[in-house]
Amino acid sequence: MKIDNSLPLEYSTEENQLKVLGFWIFLGAEVMLFGTLFATFFTLVHRTAGGPTGAELFEITPVLIETFLLLASSFTIGLGIHAMRLGRKNAMLAFFGITLLLGLGFLGVEIFDFVQYVHEGATIQTSGFTSILFSTLGTHGAHVSVGFFWGLFIMLQVKKRGLTPQNANKAFIFSLYWHFLDVVWIFIFSFIYLKGMM
Template sequence: MKIDESLPLEYSTEENRLKILGFWIFLGAEIALFSTLFAVYFTLHNGHGDGPSAEELFKITPVMIETVLLLTSSFTIGLGIHAMRLGLKKAMMTFFVITLVLGLGFLGTEIYEFIEYIHEGATIQTSAFTSSLMTLLGTHGAHVTFGFFWGTALLIQVAKRGLTPETANKSFIFSLYWHFLDVVWIFIFSFVYLKGMM
């Protein structure tokens, strides 16, 4: 395995560069998935029947908490990658841990929000609106959950093996995934929640 020391560690081998390219292609498929879910939501968002509407259901406090937690986690994962590129293993791991804790806080708030929806009579079976909403939010939440476990496994690998071209590549790809989830959330926040509250 030929290592190019002029490149950042995560790009330092041909295999690593191909893995990053492959992951960008995977993210293209994820964009198609979420685009479909957004399209379904925008088609059905007025179909609330006898169930609650978006205006009745959405509360600004949990949504703002979720947004602050996830956007802050995007910042900390960026700091983690910067520390990784400087060869600062402990700092990198610390920022990754903070990112995952913020992700857990996001998931806890989202679960609380779902419980509140159910108490208000909004389940996946209540209406076309609630079905499309919960499918969109649930899919994003499932991705964050997967990201939490992936990030945890990655931290264990870095702790055992240190910063190598392989662990750096995995960490960078994970950061791309995490940033992608944050971008999807910005669309959810802007076009689902804010639009629904107006």
């Protein structure tokens, strides 16, 4: 394995470079996936069939908390990658740990929110609107959940095997994924929640 020391660790081998580009392309596919969900949401948003509308369901407080937690986690994972590039393993692990805890907090609030919706009579079976609402939020939430375990496994590997080119590559790609989920959330926050509350 040839290691090019002039590049950051996560780009230092040919295999690493392939993986970063491959993941960017995969994120392109993810954009289409969420794009399809959003397109469907805009199509079905007013099809509430007598069930609750967005304006009736959405509460600003939990949504703001979710937004705050997820945006903060995007910042901390950036710090984690910065620490990784400086070769500070413990700092990196700490920032990754904070990131995942923030992600867990986000999921907690989201589940709490879902329970509220169900109490107000909006289940996934209620109407076209609630079907796509739960599906879009749920797809994002499922991504965060998968990301939680993925990030956890990377932390364990960094702890055990150190900051190798492979681990740095995995951590960097994971950070791309995490930032992407944040971008998706900004769209959810703006176009599903804020627009829905107006």
